[in-house]
Amino acid sequence: MSVRLTIGLLLNPFAGIGGSVALKGSDGADTVQQALARGAKPLAIERAKMALELLRPYQQQLDFVCAGADMGANCLEALGFNYQVIFQPNVPSEAVDSHGFVNALNQYAQQHHIDLLLFAGGDGTARDVCGFIDERIPVLGIPAGCKIHSGVYAVTPIAAGRMVEQMAQGELLSLAEANVMDIDETAFRQGIVRAKRYGEMTIPDDLRYVQSVKSGGKESDELVLQDIAAEVIDLTEDGLAIMGSGSTVAAVMAQMDLTNSLLGVDVIAQGELMASDQTANQLLTHVQLAQDEGTPCKLVITVIGGQGHVFGRGNQQLSPALIRTLGVENIIVVATKNKLQSLQGRPLIADTGDAELDQMLSGYIRVVTGYRDYVMYPLASPS
Known part of the structure; x- marks a missing residue:
């Protein structure tokens, strides 16, 4: 059985850019500029493509709504997906553009059904989404950042693509609440790991369909x-x-x-x-x-x-x-x-x-x- 899906897509093109040049994070415009000055290459779009490549056989079933340019549209255009741009970001993009897209998606969802928000980034991106997303919209993160402490991410980009593939095939997926976590990057650069919970979002979970509900491992x-x-x-x-x-x-x-x-x-x-x-x-x-x-x-x-x-x-x-x-x-x-x-x-x-x-x-x-x-x-x- 196949299912037609409408998916919001948000990419943080600079997620993880500080990792390869030893900046231990990518939060903040100054850090991004330092990373670029040290020769870092943005990898988030490539990580997103790894997930989306698995979905190309389902192109006729998938309708994407996205942010413009490198925050979504360019990636979808390159892979041949149907998409509609509902928000135009700054160039280069900033954290405020993630907020703007999520707000635009919330407004879009008032008139149209959204099955999932798929986003690529790290814990900072998850925080940006969590602070604004309508709680009725399930989300799933494609891991692309330096810091991935939040439970809203798939274990790999391929795993994220597989989960969306399950949805396109009409398979049953449970919903779960997952924590959004982030660490203090300033403290982290000093060798101190200080994590904080910033909220939770609803994610499609790995299917454990008939799970124990108080009665001998079967549903009562x-x-x-x-x-x-x-x-x-x-x-x-x-x-x-x-x-x-x-x-x-x-x-x-x-x-x-x-x-x-x-x-x-x-x-x-x-x-x-x-x-x-x-x-x-x-x-x-x-x-x-x-x-x-x-x-x-x-x-x-x-x-x-x-x-x-x-x-x-x-x-x-x-x-x-x-x-x-x-x-x-x-x-x-x-x-x-x-x-x-x-x-x-x-x-x-x-x-x-x-x-x-x-x-x-x-x-x-x-x-x-x-x-x-x-x-x-x-x-x-x-x-």
Whole structure:
């Protein structure tokens, strides 16, 4: 199974430039100039090409959005990939250009689905990304710097390319939170290693699909449903939530001690049942009124076991108008890993009756599989 992906690409062309000339880092314009004066050659673009070369067989499936010139566009142009420039950096580029691109990517993601931000650099680049990236966008680093203490990087450029290749092939990837670390370069040059944590970002993790969840090395659905319910409560407690049909959502509502319409769609507000078994028009009215009052709104839905439908089977109350009004970013898909595994690699399906919306929903989505536990899983339209 192949999946079409939209990938943000950011290259720090001067990452690692100080290493070969004994500057022990590349942070700061002065260090870059010193490195160039000593004859250092930028290697980050070549490191990025090592990862991207593996993806050339998937060119027709990959759409890149990137920064201009050496921060992305030149590399993609040389390899023949489809790309769109959404930010023009300074020449030569500076750290502020990384900030500018990430902000531009966040704005782009408000209207378009972004499956991954792929960036090449070192710990300084990871810090630049972490400080600005929308937390809903998974990231993966191509190691190209002198200092790689952060857990957001693949072990090698080839490994980064392999992970994106897995996504293009439709393989299931777990999501994990990884720390962004950096050391004090001034202290490092004096022989002192002083690392500091600057935050965390979400990365696609190596697949360990059926992992131990409190019960003898296998997933216990009863315990997992409790964990899923706890995560949904955290995500919805301050606003309005449309609770879709299905046994997994019913189990979530049971954990909240709320009555559920198993084959219907209910509405909860601030953790209390507001309305049961609602029609499409009623649901749209609830959301519009809540949004007018500034109340956050979410949609909680599950997967039909064995079939993989998320929209279009048994939940026609979730109309295209409702989904568009809510926004893709406010859809929470819940499922046990056992249920996902039963699909045997087939993608989830969106069949809303609106072909344009189905295409907009397609791509990798986060599925809540436990408390602070997510899986990246492909969703496709009928076409």
